[in-house]
Each structure stands twice: as C-alpha cells, then as structure tokens.
Amino acid sequence: MERLKVAIIGCGNVSSVHFAATAQNLAAELIAACDTKPERAKAMGEKYGIPYFTDYNEVLELGPDVIHICTPHYNHSEIAIAAAQKGIHVLTEKPMSITLYEADNMIRAARENNVKLGVIFQNRYNRASLAVKEAVESGQLGRIKGARMFVTWHRPDEYYSQSDWKGTWEGEGGGVLIDQAIHTMDLMQWIVGEIDSLEASMANRTHHIIDVEDVAEAVIRFKNGAIGSLYACNYYTYDADVLLEVHGELGTARIEKDHAVIRIAGQPERKVFPEDDYEVIGKDYWGVSHKIQIDEFYRDVLENRPVDIDGVEGRKALEFVRAIYYSATTGEPVQFPFQEPMGFTPPSLTR
Ligand SMILES: NC(=O)c1ccc[n+]([C@@H]2O[C@H](COP(=O)([O-])OP(=O)(O)OC[C@H]3O[C@@H](n4cnc5c(N)ncnc54)[C@H](O)[C@@H]3O)[C@@H](O)[C@H]2O)c1
Structure with missing residues (x-):
C-alpha cells in the first residue's frame, strides 16, 4: 500500500497526539519533526527516530505528502499557504487562523493548488456529538427551539506567563473563546445549524496580565428560528465538564464532556458513552477523537475524497468567534455572513 509521508510542524503540547496517531497509522510514515525551539524538535525527532528541523521551509523541501500544523495560532495561515503552494496537503490545528481574511487566503491557496486542507475539531467525531447531531437531523427532537453552551474552565495566570504567544490579540487571537470554547461553539453551530445573527459581550475580569477576554456571553439567533445562549470563562476553579x-419541541439532547443524554417525550432516556477501550493521549479534556480525525484525513488524501472538516467547514467556528469579538467590541448585533472589516482587532481588555 502507498504510504503518506507526513511531517509535523510544532512540537509543543498538542503535537504528542498528532505524533502518536500518525505513528500508529499504517498508511503513514513520519518523515520529519519541526519546531523553532531546537530542544523540542530534537526530543520528538529522537523519540520517533526521524530527522528534525527548526525551519519549516526545510521540511517543505523534503516533499512530504502531508504536514500537520501544531504551531501557535498566528502562523497557521503562513505555514498552510507555503505548504499548499508546494502541493502539500495540510491538516491544521484549530483555530485555522486568527482572522477570517487569513482563513479565506488558506482556503483559496488549497483550492488553487489542488491540495486538501483539514481543520482539527476532533470532538465532532465523539460518539456523543454524533448521537446528538443524529437526534436533531432525524427529527427525533422535533423543531429545535433553543441551545445553550457552558464552558467554565481553569487557566491560571501561569498558563499565560509560561507561554510566549498566549493571551494577546496578535499571538493567540483572543482568549477563552478562540482557544478553549471554540470546540463547543463548533459543535453548537454544526448541530443546530446556520447562525443568522448574534449579540455578545466580553471582558477580562481576572487575568490582568493578558489583553484578551477571559469571559464572554452571547445570544445567538439561528436561521431555523432557534435561540442560543453561550457562556464561557476560564477563571473557574477547575475544568468543569463542558455542556x-x-x-x-419533543425533548432535549445534551452533551456533557464526552457523553450524551437524550430525553425524548414518551421514550426511555438514552445515554451515549465513548468506547470502553479508548486511549487518552494528551490532556483528558482534549477528548479522544484526534486519532479518528487524523485517520480520516489520511484516507481522504489517499482516496481523493472530500474532507469532512475542510477549510470552509473549519472557518465556521472562527466566524462565530470573530463575530462575538466584533459585537462585543462595537456593542452592535452582527448579521451573518459576518463581513469582517479588514484589520479588525479588538482593543486590549486589561483594566
Ligand atoms: N484540538 C485540541 O484539543 C487542542 C489542544 C491543545 C492545543 N490545540 C491547538 O494546537 C496548536 C498548538 O498548541 P499547543 O498547546 O501545542 O502550543 P505550544 O506552545 O505548546 O506548542 C506550539 C509549538 O510550536 C512551535 N512553533 C512556533 N512557531 C513555529 C514555526 N514557525 N515553526 C515550527 N514550530 C513553531 C513553538 O516553539 C511550540 O513548541 C494551537 O493551535 C492550539 O489551539 C488544540
């Protein structure tokens, strides 16, 4: 069988999941690790017995079939576009970029160079997410009236002070929304449907060493008439289960962390759990489905199938995030599709 040559750019926290999934996939062959911090590139290179680099351009010159982007948010678009222009398929971590302008450039580069662009939103592949989506799409819940999401996690000041890119509008592109809540926002819009408009507020209430939001709330009006409520903060006392x-009209379907509870009038309650034997690589709250999405992406490349979460699909959660930043900054409701003003960056929220 043809094996895909795979290189991983960025050897920080999340990369451990990407390296492990790729090393376990018989259709893939790891050919390079890359990180601007030499000790990180070396550690992954030695662990997997592969060459390691500090400049991603040298990696692109090796001619991999696929690169994974596991770098900070601010350089996803630069690396993705450089790879696409060399005919290399790209699987990038979320968010695909910081701005919608960058996202559009990535989508265009992939299209023009006939390469696949995938965006990691691994939680779409969780059994719980699939069960709730199915309950909505099959009509079991009847007309959808509302949806609510809560992400209340714990990120101490050290989480920011120990990182050279988090906590700024330029580096991370935001705070609790673009980094932590974006997974649940992606599921919300994927399951409930297209957003019509939203109105939001945000603040930095406890993390005074950073510029970006540590709390946000929004009311979301969906095109199907449903109303959504969003609350996210990262100053809670622990990483509470996401809801x-x-x-x-006929019931509720609820995702709590990695399981779902579906209650439909006149039917027994249904619970959906992850498979018993799943292996958690990395942090527990990252979920268990990175490997599924990575395996799918390789099959898409090998069989030239469409990618489930391609650039257009991955952009939707970013549009949701950016629309909240815009509404919270201007105090105005935002209509979708959101036309982001060129160069829009929210002001520092630090008091
Ligand atoms: N899907 C998930 O559940 C999940 C979980 C954690 C992180 N992430 C995402 O993964 C990405 C990385 O996050 P992280 O927590 O691993 O960050 P990190 O800071 O731990 O790692 C990023 C690494 O990229 C390296 N880097 C920066 N610029 C580079 C460049 N030009 N070339 C090569 N390497 C470069 C840094 O030196 C660093 O080692 C982010 O987009 C983040 O949002 C996703």
Whole structure:
C-alpha cells in the first residue's frame, strides 16, 4: 500500500497526539519533526527516530505528502499557504487562523493548488456529538427551539506567563473563546445549524496580565428560528465538564464532556458513552477523537475524497468567534455572513 509521508510542524503540547496517531497509522510514515525551539524538535525527532528541523521551509523541501500544523495560532495561515503552494496537503490545528481574511487566503491557496486542507475539531467525531447531531437531523427532537453552551474552565495566570504567544490579540487571537470554547461553539453551530445573527459581550475580569477576554456571553439567533445562549470563562476553579444542550419541541439532547443524554417525550432516556477501550493521549479534556480525525484525513488524501472538516467547514467556528469579538467590541448585533472589516482587532481588555 502507498504510504503518506507526513511531517509535523510544532512540537509543543498538542503535537504528542498528532505524533502518536500518525505513528500508529499504517498508511503513514513520519518523515520529519519541526519546531523553532531546537530542544523540542530534537526530543520528538529522537523519540520517533526521524530527522528534525527548526525551519519549516526545510521540511517543505523534503516533499512530504502531508504536514500537520501544531504551531501557535498566528502562523497557521503562513505555514498552510507555503505548504499548499508546494502541493502539500495540510491538516491544521484549530483555530485555522486568527482572522477570517487569513482563513479565506488558506482556503483559496488549497483550492488553487489542488491540495486538501483539514481543520482539527476532533470532538465532532465523539460518539456523543454524533448521537446528538443524529437526534436533531432525524427529527427525533422535533423543531429545535433553543441551545445553550457552558464552558467554565481553569487557566491560571501561569498558563499565560509560561507561554510566549498566549493571551494577546496578535499571538493567540483572543482568549477563552478562540482557544478553549471554540470546540463547543463548533459543535453548537454544526448541530443546530446556520447562525443568522448574534449579540455578545466580553471582558477580562481576572487575568490582568493578558489583553484578551477571559469571559464572554452571547445570544445567538439561528436561521431555523432557534435561540442560543453561550457562556464561557476560564477563571473557574477547575475544568468543569463542558455542556451543550439542544432543546426541541419533543425533548432535549445534551452533551456533557464526552457523553450524551437524550430525553425524548414518551421514550426511555438514552445515554451515549465513548468506547470502553479508548486511549487518552494528551490532556483528558482534549477528548479522544484526534486519532479518528487524523485517520480520516489520511484516507481522504489517499482516496481523493472530500474532507469532512475542510477549510470552509473549519472557518465556521472562527466566524462565530470573530463575530462575538466584533459585537462585543462595537456593542452592535452582527448579521451573518459576518463581513469582517479588514484589520479588525479588538482593543486590549486589561483594566
Ligand atoms: N484540538 C485540541 O484539543 C487542542 C489542544 C491543545 C492545543 N490545540 C491547538 O494546537 C496548536 C498548538 O498548541 P499547543 O498547546 O501545542 O502550543 P505550544 O506552545 O505548546 O506548542 C506550539 C509549538 O510550536 C512551535 N512553533 C512556533 N512557531 C513555529 C514555526 N514557525 N515553526 C515550527 N514550530 C513553531 C513553538 O516553539 C511550540 O513548541 C494551537 O493551535 C492550539 O489551539 C488544540
């Protein structure tokens, strides 16, 4: 069988999941690790017995079939576009970029160079997410009236002070929304449907060493008439289970962390759990489905199939995030599709 030559750019926290998934995939062959911090590139290179580099351009010159981008948010678009222009398929971590302008450039570069662009939103592949989506799409819940999501996690000041890119509009592109809540926002719009408009507020209430939001709330109006409520903060006392609930005329379907509870009038309650034997690589709250999405992406490349979460699909959660930043900054509701003003960056929220 043809094996894909795979290189991983960025050897920080999340890369451990990408290296492990790729090393376990018989259709893939790891050919390079890359990080601007030499000790990180070396550690992954030695662990997997592969050459390691500090400049991603040298990696692109090796001619990999696929690169994974596991770098900070601010350089996803630069690396993705450089790879696409060399005919290399790209699987990037979320968010695909900081701005919608960058996202559009990535989508265009992939299209023009006939390469696949995938965006990691691994939680779409969780059994719980699939069960709730199915309950909505099959009509079991009846007309969808509302949805609510809560992400209340814990990120101490050290989380920011120990990073050279988090906590700024330029480096991370935001705070709790673009980094932590974006997974649940992606599920909300994927399950409930297209957003029509939203109105939001945000603040930095406890992390005074950073510029970006550590709390945000929004009311979301969906095109199907449902109303959504969003609350996210990262100053809670622990990483509490994420909640996403969909309320239909006939019942509710709720995702709590990695399991779902579906309650439909006149039917027994249904619970959906992850498979018993799943292996958690990395942090527990990252979920268990990175490997599924990475395996799928390789199959898409090998069989030239469309990618489930391609650039257009991955952009939707970013549009949701950016629309909240815009609404919270201007105090105005935002209509979708959101036309982001060129160069829009929210001001520092530090008091
Ligand atoms: N899907 C998930 O559940 C999940 C979980 C954690 C992180 N992430 C995402 O993964 C990405 C990385 O996050 P992280 O927590 O691993 O960050 P990190 O800071 O731990 O690692 C990023 C690494 O990229 C390196 N880097 C920066 N610029 C580079 C360049 N030009 N070339 C090569 N290497 C470069 C840095 O030196 C660093 O080692 C982010 O987009 C983040 O949002 C996703």
